Amino acid sequence: MQSNYTPRDSYVQVTDRIIELLEKGTIPWHKPWNSDVGRPRSLATLKPYHGINLLILGSVDYQSPFWVTFNEAKRRGGFVKKGQSALWVVFWKWIEVQDEKEANGIKLIPLLKSTPVFNTDQTTLQDIPKVERAQRDIPTAESIIANMQNPPQIFWGGVRACYQPGNDAIHLPVRAAFDSDEEYYSTLFHEMTHATGHEKRLDRDRVALIDDSAKDRYSKEELIAEMGSAFLMVECGIENTLPLSAGYISGWLRVLKNDKRIIVYAAANAQRAVDYILGKEKEGE
Numbered sequence: 480m481q482s483n484y485t486p487r488d489s490y491v492q493v494t495d496r497i498i499e500l501l502e503k504g505t506i507p508w509h510k511p512w513n514s515d516v517g518r519p520r521s522l523a524t525l526k527p528y529h530g531i532n533l534l535i536l537g538s539v540d541y542q543s544p545f546w547v548t549f550n551e552a553k554r555r556g557g558f559v560k561k562g563q564s565a566l567w568v569v570f571w572k573w574i575e576v577q578d579e580k581e582a583n584g585i586k587l588i589p590l591l592k593s594t595p596v597f598n599t600d601q602t603t604l605q606d607i608p609k610v611e612r613a614q615r616d617i618p619t620a621e622s623i624i625a626n627m628q629n630p631p632q633i634f635w636g637g638v639r640a641c642y643q644p645g646n647d648a649i650h651l652p653v654r655a656a657f658d659s660d661e662e663y664y665s666t667l668f669h670e671m672t673h674a675t676g677h678e679k680r681l682d683r684d685r686v687a688l689i690d691d692s693a694k695d696r697y698s699k700e701e702l703i704a705e706m707g708s709a710f711l712m713v714e715c716g717i718e719n720t721l722p723l724s725a726g727y728i729s730g731w732l733r734v735l736k737n738d739k740r741i742i743v744y745a746a747a748n749a750q751r752a753v754d755y756i757l758g759k760e761k762e763g764e
Contacts, residue, residue, distance in 0.1 A: 565595030672707025706749035
């Protein structure tokens, strides 16, 4: 039994899963992994998943962090247990199309593809590698903040948190004003992600329109910052379990139902922002 899903457009598959979680009151970019188990990983490569795949696979509770395709489980001498449902992970595949404007008449364009995977708990596989439980690491969080390349200025004081593109500065309340480390770091990482969109960094579309007075809270840029913060919290092993209002959830549901591509777009840009902040290339999806 490979999956209960019927193959559909990859954007729809991903978005429908995120909508399903939001409708249940789970915000996948707010708590994108199970800290007792560790971040989701591919059993074939042992590498952790990133971006949207981290959100998708981190949304379910299993005792194993490892995921496999149906064929990979079979190749390893096991099989998927009867009645198990897969989750879909996505990846980009470059395809050739004819384009007279190109010198060789060929242009490469990215195509989003998806494939079903199963947690190893859903299979008969044995001898699964052991992964150390993630530790809450405040020094890592502080190191990320201190070592960001080409950083914006950060000013502490006042009562609101925001990033101002005009003077390329982050403004935060004083540290003592936050109720917890989780709240402090998630807020600062959110604003740092916004800052990566500045023209002297990643030059992301529309970042110049996002400021403290922006009326459209649920913009693409805001979703990028939400996810960027979550991905950075994962890097530190810090869970963001702060409660959020029903209005917050309903707002994102409206956006995702109206645009089936926004979640994949935002996750890809958030991962790129995180890679910039960490000063490293993406390890792979």
